[in-house]
Amino acid sequence: MNIDVQTLIPMFVALPLGMSLLIQLVARRRHVLGELLAIIAMLLLTLMSCYAIGHKGIYHLGGWPTPIGIDMRLDDLAILLLLVINVVGLAVTLYSVDYMRRFTASSHFYGLFLLMVTGMNGVVLAGDLFNLYVFLEVAAIASYSLVAFGCAHEELEASFKYIVLGSLSSALILTGVALVYGITGTLNLAHIASRIAQTGMDAPLLLAFGLFICGFSFKSALVPFHAWLPDAHPSAPAPVSAMLSGVLIKAIGIYVLARLAFNVFGVTDSELSLLRWLGLLSMVVGGFLAAGQKDIKRLFAYSSISQVGFMVLGLGLGSPLGIVGALYHLVNHSMFKSLLFLNAGAVEYATGTRDLNKLGGLNQKLPITGATSLIGSMSIAGVPPFSGFWSKLIIVLACIEGGFYGFGVAAVLVSIVTLAYQLKVQRMAFFASLPEALKGLRREPPMMALAMILLAVGCIALSFAVITGLRDPWLIGAAQQVLTMGVFK
Amino acid sequence: MIYSLCLLLILVGLYGVVVSRHTLKIVVSLLIMNHGVHLLLLLVGYRQGGSPPIVDPGSVISEFASGAVDPLPQAMVLTAIVIGLGVLALMVALCVRLYERYGTFDVTEIRRLRG
Amino acid sequence: MSGVRKLPGSEASMSLTVRTVARWLKGPILLFGIYMVLYGHITPGGGFGGGVVIALAFILITVVSGERASLHLFSKGASSRLDSVGLLIFLALGWLGTWWASGYFFNNFIATPETVQFTLLSGGIMPMENIALGLKVASALFLVFTVLTAFQIVEQDVGELADTEDQHQGDKP
Numbered sequence: 001m002n003i004d005v006q007t008l009i010p011m012f013v014a015l016p017l018g019m020s021l022l023i024q025l026v027a028r029r030r031h032v033l034g035e036l037l038a039i040i041a042m043l044l045l046t047l048m049s050c051y052a053i054g055h056k057g058i059y060h061l062g063g064w065p066t067p068i069g070i071d072m073r074l075d076d077l078a079i080l081l082l083l084v085i086n087v088v089g090l091a092v093t094l095y096s097v098d099y100m101r102r103f104t105a106s107s108h109f110y111g112l113f114l115l116m117v118t119g120m121n122g123v124v125l126a127g128d129l130f131n132l133y134v135f136l137e138v139a140a141i142a143s144y145s146l147v148a149f150g151c152a153h154e155e156l157e158a159s160f161k162y163i164v165l166g167s168l169s170s171a172l173i174l175t176g177v178a179l180v181y182g183i184t185g186t187l188n189l190a191h192i193a194s195r196i197a198q199t200g201m202d203a204p205l206l207l208a209f210g211l212f213i214c215g216f217s218f219k220s221a222l223v224p225f226h227a228w229l230p231d232a233h234p235s236a237p238a239p240v241s242a243m244l245s246g247v248l249i250k251a252i253g254i255y256v257l258a259r260l261a262f263n264v265f266g267v268t269d270s271e272l273s274l275l276r277w278l279g280l281l282s283m284v285v286g287g288f289l290a291a292g293q294k295d296i297k298r299l300f301a302y303s304s305i306s307q308v309g310f311m312v313l314g315l316g317l318g319s320p321l322g323i324v325g326a327l328y329h330l331v332n333h334s335m336f337k338s339l340l341f342l343n344a345g346a347v348e349y350a351t352g353t354r355d356l357n358k359l360g361g362l363n364q365k366l367p368i369t370g371a372t373s374l375i376g377s378m379s380i381a382g383v384p385p386f387s388g389f390w391s392k393l394i395i396v397l398a399c400i401e402g403g404f405y406g407f408g409v410a411a412v413l414v415s416i417v418t419l420a421y422q423l424k425v426q427r428m429a430f431f432a433s434l435p436e437a438l439k440g441l442r443r444e445p446p447m448m449a450l451a452m453i454l455l456a457v458g459c460i461a462l463s464f465a466v467i468t469g470l471r472d473p474w475l476i477g478a479a480q481q482v483l484t485m486g487v488f489k
Numbered sequence: 490m491i492y493s494l495c496l497l498l499i500l501v502g503l504y505g506v507v508v509s510r511h512t513l514k515i516v517v518s519l520l521i522m523n524h525g526v527h528l529l530l531l532l533v534g535y536r537q538g539g540s541p542p543i544v545d546p547g548s549v550i551s552e553f554a555s556g557a558v559d560p561l562p563q564a565m566v567l568t569a570i571v572i573g574l575g576v577l578a579l580m581v582a583l584c585v586r587l588y589e590r591y592g593t594f595d596v597t598e599i600r601r602l603r604g
Numbered sequence: 605m606s607g608v609r610k611l612p613g614s615e616a617s618m619s620l621t622v623r624t625v626a627r628w629l630k631g632p633i634l635l636f637g638i639y640m641v642l643y644g645h646i647t648p649g650g651g652f653g654g655g656v657v658i659a660l661a662f663i664l665i666t667v668v669s670g671e672r673a674s675l676h677l678f679s680k681g682a683s684s685r686l687d688s689v690g691l692l693i694f695l696a697l698g699w700l701g702t703w704w705a706s707g708y709f710f711n712n713f714i715a716t717p718e719t720v721q722f723t724l725l726s727g728g729i730m731p732m733e734n735i736a737l738g739l740k741v742a743s744a745l746f747l748v749f750t751v752l753t754a755f756q757i758v759e760q761d762v763g764e765l766a767d768t769e770d771q772h773q774g775d776k777p
Contacts, residue, residue, distance in 0.1 A: 141572075153591070154601055156587050163576065163580055163583065171526045174530065181533055181562065187561075543648065582751075
């Protein structure tokens with residue numbers, strides 16, 4: 001079947017949007033129909049992402065030529081992120097079939113979930129600055145609703161905090177868009193890049209770039225803009241936490257930061273050093289705050305902040321090896337953090353609690369959860385030969401190669417702290433003796449187990465990505481080329 | 490000069506978000522901040538003595554293009570206003586539900602999550 | 605006992621003058637909204653602005669005669685379905701553009717060079733997109749207004765708030 005990839009590009013956005021509306025229209029009471037439509041949509045999206053590997057293209061919406069019209073660009077970095085979003089989205093959709101049965105309005109959940117996927121796909125494919133903002137908002141609004149989905153106390157409070165901080169950051173981003181439009185006169189990313197290359201970064205553009213860094217650091221939860229994440233990610237229902245922590249903060253945070261910094265504005269040493277210091281701060285603060293948590297999901301949320309710090313550190317190094325490390329860590333982290341959050345959700349589904357002090361010995365009762373969480377923990381802690389080890393190794397090697405020995409030492413130390421708290425979770429939740437209160441647990445339902453196994457297989461498969469070479473892991477080397485080739489031509 | 494007034498509006502909104510204790514006042518302050526940003530975006534497209542960007546049946550396109558105000562920021566602001574409306578609806582619904590659960594609108598008392 | 609609840613049968617109803625004037629005005633407001641939507645490619649307005657004005661006609665009825673009167677005209681289920689249908693029509697129009705002519709999404713496949721400018725039928729698919737958007741915005745805004753104003757604060761003993769942590773109601777907030 002030979003479908004031109006060009007016609008597929010708008011389908012990445014149109015398909016989940018159409019399915020979301022269809023679900024809200026026909027599956028209001030019939031939840032099984034909603035689940036089926038959602039799974040079909042995510043399967044199709046995953047197949048489309050796999051089909052698009054290796055292709056490139058620019059799609060002009062409506063046939064209008066570039067300076068006037070809205071573009072959607074597909075290049076290797078976009079393909080990498082599309083794969084991440086859609087594969088993790090598929091696994092999470094499978095998981096939520098069983099998890100969301102207890103909620104009475106689960107068809108609304110699938111509608112909102114597909115809207116979030118629409119927004120993320122749109123951000124990744126956007127070739128136009130304002131289009132980026134609009135899809136960013138679509139994904140963000142869907143995620144605000146999803147965090148508050150269960151309407152319990154903590155979910156509402158966390159969602160309120162998230163929505164206030166999210167609106168603030170969106171206002172900052174829109175101010176940046178206004179400034180960039182005012183100075184360059186165009187919204188197309190390639191044209192903005194060429195105008196900035198001609199005029200250089202004078203004061204208003206620097207202000208716009210600063211506003212973008214502030215706004216998108218909110219979205220990717222870098223310290224000191226991280227205040228919403230430790231409340232929002234634990235309180236959300238488990239599939240939502242997995243999607244938020246595993247994909248959203250990267251697709252609308254790190255990806256846009258990388259795109260704007262490398263391809264549009266052009267990096268200078270001061271910007272790179274800003275990214276490095278933000279990364280270092282997030283790594284250290286996230287890591288140490290995670291070590292003291294008692295709630296599983298809150299621990300994982302702080303761990304997300306720490307790992308995002310690794311990615312931004314890798315981006316801030318600026319060298320090709322550093323960017324490879326950052327992108328590889330991005331893909332790895334999506335896989336294993338989503339897996340860990342799904343495991344935490346399975347634990348909560350079975351035992352009803354998230355407090356580490358009350359859990360123990362779950363390996364006997366929930367074998368699949370225990371096994372997959374062991375794989376996930378070993379990956380995130382950086383134990384060889386799992387995937388996390390390779391990505392952290394690449395980042396540390398890039399630090400040393402660039403001469404930033406202090407950052408490298410800090411990265412190694414934070415890896416050790418990560419190992420420590422992951423082992424703590426494993427010991428306290430899975431390996432200790434089973435307390436009396438938890439003796440009568442059932443096993444986890446089949447769909448949840450299937451989703452967790454899928455992600456665990458993905459984690460293990462990613463550790464083989466390094467076989468093509470440390471500088472050029474499968475697919476990621478091509479994505480790194482996109483960033484290092486500099487400003488869009 | 491007028492851009493700094495927009496910035497003042499944004500800062501007033503920001504001050505309101507930071508200082509308010511009532512959840513609905515935070516919502517209104519965010520609205521003010523959004524208004525400031527939209528105004529800034531709109532003013533970027535302004536041209537001194539320009540005409541509205543509506544093409545009449547008898548006008549010449551080249552004269553029109555050099556004399557009219559830029560319509561693109563107007564389209565952007567329209568979209569941004571609608572996005573803001575969606576977020577506003579969600580925030581107000583959250584405030585109502587928060588009152589239902591916690592019994593108060595005071596943000597300093599809605600603090601179950603800590604650590 | 606929670607402090608916010610929806611009470612059936614209690615609606616605000618304003619004085620006779622206001623109700624009469626509103627009854628006369630709701631037709632012209634609706635008509636003006638439809639005009640803004642249909643002529644959106646010639647005069648300012650279009651789907652968004654026109655949709656808001658159409659919703660305002662129904663919101664006027666809600667404010668003046670109570671929510672039962674407006675829900676009688678345009679029920680919550682109907683507005684929710686119309687919401688989704690409106691955007692599905694918009695997407696379908698865009699997708700049809702990939703088949704006709706040069707095959708781009710949202711391609712304006714009806715506009716030809718011979719159409720007379722500045723008349724109603726000159727915009728290709730744009731008036732149809734405006735109508736779909738107008739439907740969506742109107743029904744969405746009306747739904748939002750109805751749902752958010754359905755709550756009333758009841759003066760009762762607000763005692764211990766029940767800990768509803770284990771009851772996942774799952775309603776969209």
